[in-house]
Amino acid sequence: MLKVEKLNKYFGAFHVLKDISLEIEQGEIVALIGHNGAGKSTLIHCLTQVHGIDSGEIVYDFDRKKIYDHISVQFQENYYEDNGKVYDICKLYKKLTKSKKNIDEVLSQFDLYEKRNLLVKHLSGGQKQRLSILLTLFNSPKIIFFDELTTGLDPVARREIWAMIRKINKEENVTIFLTSHFLDEVEFLADRLFVIKHGEIVLEGRIKDLLDQYSKDDKWIEIEVTSGADKLKFLPFERVSEKGDVHRFKVEADREYAFFEFLVQNHIVFQNVKIKQMTLEEIFIQIGGYAMNDEGDIVNG
Ligand SMILES: Nc1ncnc2c1ncn2[C@@H]1O[C@H](COP(=O)(O)OP(=O)(O)OP(=O)(O)O)[C@@H](O)[C@H]1O
Numbered sequence: 001m002l003k004v005e006k007l008n009k010y011f012g013a014f015h016v017l018k019d020i021s022l023e024i025e026q027g028e029i030v031a032l033i034g035h036n037g038a039g040k041s042t043l044i045h046c047l048t049q050v051h052g053i054d055s056g057e058i059v060y061d062f063d064r065k066k067i068y069d070h071i072s073v074q075f076q077e078n079y080y081e082d083n084g085k086v087y088d089i090c091k092l093y094k095k096l097t098k099s100k101k102n103i104d105e106v107l108s109q110f111d112l113y114e115k116r117n118l119l120v121k122h123l124s125g126g127q128k129q130r131l132s133i134l135l136t137l138f139n140s141p142k143i144i145f146f147d148e149l150t151t152g153l154d155p156v157a158r159r160e161i162w163a164m165i166r167k168i169n170k171e172e173n174v175t176i177f178l179t180s181h182f183l184d185e186v187e188f189l190a191d192r193l194f195v196i197k198h199g200e201i202v203l204e205g206r207i208k209d210l211l212d213q214y215s216k217d218d219k220w221i222e223i224e225v226t227s228g229a230d231k232l233k234f235l236p237f238e239r240v241s242e243k244g245d246v247h248r249f250k251v252e253a254d255r256e257y258a259f260f261e262f263l264v265q266n267h268i269v270f271q272n273v274k275i276k277q278m279t280l281e282e283i284f285i286q287i288g289g290y291a292m293n294d295e296g297d298i299v300n301g
Helices: 040-047 064-070 086-096 103-109 125-135 155-172 183-189 207-215 229-234 253-265 280-287
Strands: 002-011 014-024 029-033 055-060 071-074 143-147 175-179 192-197 200-206 218-227 238-243 246-252 269-277
Touching: 002 040, 014 040, 014 200, 029 040, 029 183, 040 143, 040 175, 055 064, 064 071, 071 125, 086 103, 086 125, 103 125, 125 155, 155 175, 155 183, 192 207, 200 207, 218 229, 218 253, 246 253
Parallel strands: 029 175, 029 192, 071 143, 143 175
Antiparallel strands: 002 014, 002 055, 192 200, 218 246, 218 269, 238 246
16 A cells, blocks of 8 residues: 655755665554664655655555545644644544544544543543544544654553554554554554664564564573683673673573583583573564663664
8 A cells, every 4th residue: 555665865964764665555554663763753754745755756555646635644743732622623623634524423432522622731641642543533544654652651541542553453444654662562563563773674574473583593591600700701602781790691592502511611600590582672672783771771773
């Protein structure tokens, strides 16, 4: 339903999107992840014609002149009036999109009927987010773009939003393109993933395939070294972290034995061994070329 070929975008001399190519099928949920400033919002802006592009092609399976009849966008900031009432904003959207949807029904569907006479600024974060998702549906879009779907929401509200997105996707066969910083969200919702780094797509694939491909191979082995730590630097394994006496290494599945053999042969004394598979988050960080700081935040690689 959407094909992008060699899209390039500059802001002045700054080359923000570099040769982006991707294809999305009708009914898919795809996620775009990447560090702050990687170019996620800019790509959404280009795909939704908020920004022009400098080269490349964007082809939808509908006439791009009527793009806003077929797409909806929920940006990071909401552009509707905070001082308006929930019902009035729905009415405005219905009118603007010449929608046949019944406002009361849609509000009930999104559990906002009771709140219809409240000012938007008096809604909670989760309710506001539900409203902004609801508003994207008035024009019965073929594809909806969500920029940072659940940023700022608590865990319960996030899960409610996920359920809503799944429902919209299933029941109305709407294609969903979302950006997110949360890999649990991506894993739960998306069929496919694109990783963008410094304006380039560095990885794409079905979530399940990526998991199968990457998680079976590597493990972390964590040891607390009580003597001989100075010899660890000769260990032919990548040390991924070191906190006090606790050292963590990346070890390929078939080299576990070699790892411990090296420790014993070099008289490195250790205790508290922990072995674990890489988590989804760690896999993505590795394949996306990112790094994780001590607090567990993703930082640019
Ligand atoms: N209108 C603009 N003029 C100049 N530079 C811009 C403009 N909009 C974005 N940029 C720059 O383009 C880069 C990509 O920004 P963008 O907002 O697309 O990143 P992002 O991946 O969505 O980041 P975040 O996760 O922080 O929302 C950043 O370096 C940003 O400063």
